[in-house]
Structures are given as C-alpha cells and as structure tokens.
Amino acid sequence: MASTLTDRLSRLVKTMRGQARITEDNVQDMLREVRMALLEADVALPVVRDFVARVKEKALGAEVVGSLSPGQALVGIVNRELAATMGEGVSDINLAAQPPAVILMAGLQGAGKTTTTAKLAKHLIEKRKKKVLTVSADVYRPAAIEQLKLVTKQAGAEWFPSTGEDKPLAIALAALDYAKKHYVDVLLVDTAGRLAIDEVLMAEIKGLHAALNPVETLFVVDAMQGQDAVNTAKAFKEALPLTGIVLTKMDGDSRGGAALSVRQITGAPIKFAGTSEKIDGLEVFDAQRHAGRVLGMGDIVGLVEEVQKGVDMAAAERLVAKVKSGDSFDLNDFLSQLSQMKKMGGLGGLMDKLPSQMTGGKMPGQADMDRAERDMRRMEGIINSMTPLERRKPDLLKATRKRRVAAGAGVHVQDVNRLLNQFEQMRDMMKKMKGGGMMKMMKRMGGMKGLGGPGGPR
8 A cells, every 4th residue: 555655646746736726626636546546455445435535625625834735735634634544643552450461362363363462472571561471262273372382482471381172261261360370460362263254253252351351352453454354353343342453464565455444444443563573573553653654754763763673782882983993894794784784674674664755756666675685685694604714804705715605605606796895885984984084975875886775786
C-alpha cells in the first residue's frame, strides 16, 4: 500500500502545481487515486468507501493556508484521515491489574502468534521491567510448545511447561497458579490456531477467556492477508472482547490493507506491529507515524530510535578515539560498521523510515534492497575469511592471498577487489575526519556510491 499510495499522490501533487485553490474537480482527481490505491492494497470495500467519504467532506471545506499548494493540502488531509482510520496516537498495553496480569493471544495458525508472544515478552521485560511467564495452550500442533520454549528463552522470559496430552484449560490454569506463587507480573498465554475459523477453536478460546479473565485479549493478524484478514477479524470480534491488534509481517511484501481494514472492523486499537523476524522486531504502533510512512513522509522518530537501539556507543567512541590518535582504520573497523548497520534493521529497515524527498522521491525497489542486503552479507563473509593479520593490515592482500580469501568466502576475486575498493573509500574519509575536513567529506559522500546499496556495486 505504501509505495502505491505514495506514487499516486506524488503524481497528483505534481499535476496540481499552478492551481490556486482546492476545487471539486481536483478533489475528485485525488479521491480517484486514493480509492484505486486502497483497493489495490486489498483494503475492504466498506472501509474504502467510508475513508473516501470522510476525506471528501474534509477536503471540500478546506482552505489552502500559507505556502502550501492545493496538492500538499490534500495530501495533509489524507494523512490525517489515514491516522484516524488506524487509530489516533499510541494505544499502550494495559497492565493495570493485580499481578499476574494475563494477556491472551488469539489468531489463526500461521499469523505468527507464537513468535509474537515471545517478542511481546521481550518488550515487557525491557520496556516495562516486568517479570514475564509464557505458556502454550496449543496442544494440536506438535511443535508449538517446543517453539514457544525456544523463543521464550531468546526473549529472556520464563516458560511454563505443557504437553500435548494436557487439556488447554488445565494448562492455562496451572500456569496462572504458578505465576501467582512465583510473583510473576505478566502471564502470556499462546492459544491454538487453525488454518480456518471453526466452532471448536472459538468455543475453546471463549472458555480460556472466561476462566483467565485477561486484562488484554490481543488479536494477532498477518498483514499480508488482505481481505481474508477482515473475515477473520469479524469472527474473533464476535467470539471475544478484543482489546487490541498486533499486525505481523509488516516488513514483508504486503499490500498493507489489513492495517486499515482490521482496525475499522473490530474497533480495537492496533497496539503493536511486527517489523522483522528478529526477537526484538516488535514496535509499539503509532498511527500518525505509520500514516507518514505510508505517504512517503518517512518516520524520522522511528529512524532515531532504531539508531539508538542498534548503535554500540562504546564501539563508536573507540573508533573515534582510534581515528583521532592517528591509528589507521582497518578491516575489523569496517566489519564493525557493517554489523551496526544490520542491528539497525539493514538498509531496507532504514530506507523505509526516510522521507521520499531524501531518497530522490523514489524508494529503491524490493529487488534493489534484497541485492543490497546480499552484498552486505557477502562483504562480511569475505572479511571473515581473512586472517586477523590481514584484517589489521589490508595492504598485505596481494594476488595469492586474494585468491585464498575468495575461495574461503565462496566468491570471485573481483568481489574481494570490490570490497577493498569500498574499504579504501571509507579509509580516505576517516583520514579527512582526522584532518578536520568534515565539510569536504560530506560533499564527497553525496557523490559516493553506497556500501553495497542500490546504485553501488553489483
């Protein structure tokens, strides 16, 4: 949805240049583009109709103020209504209850409930400083219990054991009893999913809800489902008093319609979004920031948060001290920079948060991003195939050593040469930083190709 809507609205803003005011004609043009973009994104038709009607009402009564053009004013209206459709602001998770606060995870099989349960556990431990226990009431899928055990360990939470022979309700009540006796703050209950909605699933989860009386009942839905997400949302809304939605696989090749449709159908706020497969790939959903990303306005706040979370400040300070002291920037330092980039979500994760103006008005395609990520992994592999001495003294890498490194990394010698050229460019920049030529370096960076990114080496 993001790229489609951004492209359509960008074209509209360009065509409206020179027009002095908002008219019924240019509003109709904009609404046509918005309607087509939303339908292509697989947003439910009733939601599209409601959204377009609200935008039309606001747009026809709007005045163009200051230096805004009619096109920019209309995009602003779309932005505000997008945010309103997905839920104003941030809806935090509710833990206002006598411990343990129970959170029930609901959704279809394949939506990512088990992984999301562990991600939420990590979030509650790190952000809310809570003691968290997880339990699986999924006795139908053989690997479900073991999967939760594994991801719970990665999250740093405690796991309550269960077996496929136990009854889901007995498992949940035993976990609740354990949580009370061991002063657990939050109990996360991962429920069973099905490939489709059925009466047995709904009866079981209703029983669990009645017995556990959870403070939160979160509906986990795959953002790539499109129209199917609407039908699933309706069924779960009728069966359970949903308090929130978690959208998973937001980083995938999804058209994004679920974010708009599910919120409107259930009336429950979107509380979290899964942004990667990593255990920390869960972010609190902010409707305003997400609307900005959809419209190509970027998410600078999110970008800063990613940098703060991913950058090892101690390592960065050591590198600055090293450069200032006159020590040469080596391949160990280069490898460290690549590692920092991966921690921040890779090129794709960072580019997604940049405003489209900063990327030349056109975001690199998924194929370009995939290629860039592969190039970064290849560079890491090449450096890891070198000896510690070669990393410290890259000038030792002559023909024979290059052939050995290439063979060890499973690449061609040309790839090793390309990496060394990239490294030399960065080393030259570091020398200029030492000499105080920061402005010159910044100007050169503008014309320098990215480290294996789009437009860089293939």
